[in-house]
Amino acid sequence: MDTNSVIYLVIGLMALVLAIIVAALIIRAARKKGSRPDATGISTQSQDMPPVDSAEGTRSSTATGTVTSGSPESASPQMTVPAIPQVQTPESATSRLIRLRARLSKSANPLGKALFTILSKNHLTNSDWEDVEDTLLLADVGADASSRLVDQLKSDVRIQGETEPNTVREMLKTRLLAIVDAGMDRRLCAELSETQVPNDQKPSVIIMVGVNGTGKTTTAGKLARFFVAEGRTVMMAAADTFRAAAADQLETWGNRVGVRVVRSDKDGADPASVAFEAAHTAKEQGSDVLIVDTAGRLQNKANLMQELGKIRRVIEKTAKVDEVLLVLDATTGQNGMAQAKVFADAIGITGIVLTKLDGSARGGIVISVQQELGVPVKLVGLGEGPDDLTVFDPATFVDGILAVN
Incomplete structure (x- = not known):
C-alpha cells in the first residue's frame, strides 16, 4: 500500500470516529431535553414546568399563553392545548x-x-x-x-x-x-325577546354608575350572570381604570361564566377608550349585551359629568346606550340621595339597583329614591351570593318590609 493510500485510510477512519462521537452527543442531548417517566409511568414535562393550579387542575404558562389541561396522569407528553375555564351555570331568573x-x-x-x-x-x-x-x-x-x-x-x-x-x-x-308604584315598567331593554330586538340594534348597552363602595363592580358581574342564565351573550367593559383592582375584579366575575372583559393593560388609561373598544368589539361579535363598569369618583360634579358624558358619547358612535343603572347601597338611606342626584344630573339614569337591601331596616329608600329621581328601582341585591341579584318585585318587597314573623 503506497503512502497516499495510507493517508486516505487514516483520514476516513478519523471522519467515521468523529461522526460516531457527534451522533452520540446529539442522542444524549435529546434524551436530557426529552420527557422522563413519573411514578405512574406517564410522561410529563421535566423542564421549567409552571405549578399546577390545584383548584382548576390546569398548568398555566404566562410565556406562551397556553396551558396543559388536566392532570399529569391524563396528559400526553409535551402537549399544550388552549385553556378551558371552569364555567359556572348561573341560577335562572325564575329560580x-x-x-x-x-x-x-x-x-x-x-x-x-x-x-x-x-x-x-x-x-x-x-x-x-x-x-x-x-x-x-x-x-x-x-x-x-x-x-x-x-x-x-x-x-x-x-x-x-x-x-x-x-x-x-x-x-x-x-x-x-x-x-x-307597581305599574312602573321595570324591565331592562336587554330582557326583551330576540324578536323584539333586531340584530342591527345589538348589543343592548348598560352603563353602571355609582360611587365606590356601593358594590357597583360586583353588581356588574352579577348582572352578567343574570343575562347568561337567560341565554344572552354578554361582554363587559372595565372602564373604571382608576381603581387598580376594578378590572381584575370584573375579569374574575367574567371568567366564572365565560364572559369576555375588555380592559386596558395600563392603570389610569382613558375610560372612554376602553368603552369605545368594547362597544366596537361587542358589535362586531354580535353580543346581545354590553355591560360597562365606570369609576365612582366624586371629586366634583363637573369632573364626573365630563367623564361619564364622554363615555356615553363614544359608545353611541357604535351602539345605542339603552340603560344607565345607578347602584345605591340601601344601608346608606337618605345619605345616598345627594350622590344619586349628582349621577342623575351627570349622565341621566334609567333605573336603580339597590344593593344590601336584605340587611337594611331602611327599605323605604325604594320609595323615596323613586320619587326623588323619577325612575324605577329595577334590580335589588338581597345577599352576598353570586346569584343574589334579582328583578325588583313591588308586591314581594311590600310583603317583606311588613313581615313580623
Whole structure:
C-alpha cells in the first residue's frame, strides 16, 4: 500500500470516529431535553414546568399563553392545548326570584314590627298616627311620602269606619303598594325577546354608575350572570381604570361564566377608550349585551359629568346606550340621595339597583329614591351570593318590609 493510500485510510477512519462521537452527543442531548417517566409511568414535562393550579387542575404558562389541561396522569407528553375555564351555570331568573321571595317572607323587618305594634291598637289616636309617620321616616320612606301615606291611611280608616287592626294593616299594605308604584315598567331593554330586538340594534348597552363602595363592580358581574342564565351573550367593559383592582375584579366575575372583559393593560388609561373598544368589539361579535363598569369618583360634579358624558358619547358612535343603572347601597338611606342626584344630573339614569337591601331596616329608600329621581328601582341585591341579584318585585318587597314573623 503506497503512502497516499495510507493517508486516505487514516483520514476516513478519523471522519467515521468523529461522526460516531457527534451522533452520540446529539442522542444524549435529546434524551436530557426529552420527557422522563413519573411514578405512574406517564410522561410529563421535566423542564421549567409552571405549578399546577390545584383548584382548576390546569398548568398555566404566562410565556406562551397556553396551558396543559388536566392532570399529569391524563396528559400526553409535551402537549399544550388552549385553556378551558371552569364555567359556572348561573341560577335562572325564575329560580332566584322564588328563592329570594322566600327569604324576604321569612325575615322579620323592624319596620313591620313597629307598624304592627302601633296598628294593633283598637283605637288609633293622633299620637299613634304620629308614631306611624315617625316609623316610616326612620325607614327612609321620606318626609313627603310618609306624610302623604299617613294622611291617606287616616282618611281610609275614617271613611270606611274600620278600627279592626288586621283590616287597617291591609289598608297600609295597599297604600304602600300604590306608592311603590307597581305599574312602573321595570324591565331592562336587554330582557326583551330576540324578536323584539333586531340584530342591527345589538348589543343592548348598560352603563353602571355609582360611587365606590356601593358594590357597583360586583353588581356588574352579577348582572352578567343574570343575562347568561337567560341565554344572552354578554361582554363587559372595565372602564373604571382608576381603581387598580376594578378590572381584575370584573375579569374574575367574567371568567366564572365565560364572559369576555375588555380592559386596558395600563392603570389610569382613558375610560372612554376602553368603552369605545368594547362597544366596537361587542358589535362586531354580535353580543346581545354590553355591560360597562365606570369609576365612582366624586371629586366634583363637573369632573364626573365630563367623564361619564364622554363615555356615553363614544359608545353611541357604535351602539345605542339603552340603560344607565345607578347602584345605591340601601344601608346608606337618605345619605345616598345627594350622590344619586349628582349621577342623575351627570349622565341621566334609567333605573336603580339597590344593593344590601336584605340587611337594611331602611327599605323605604325604594320609595323615596323613586320619587326623588323619577325612575324605577329595577334590580335589588338581597345577599352576598353570586346569584343574589334579582328583578325588583313591588308586591314581594311590600310583603317583606311588613313581615313580623
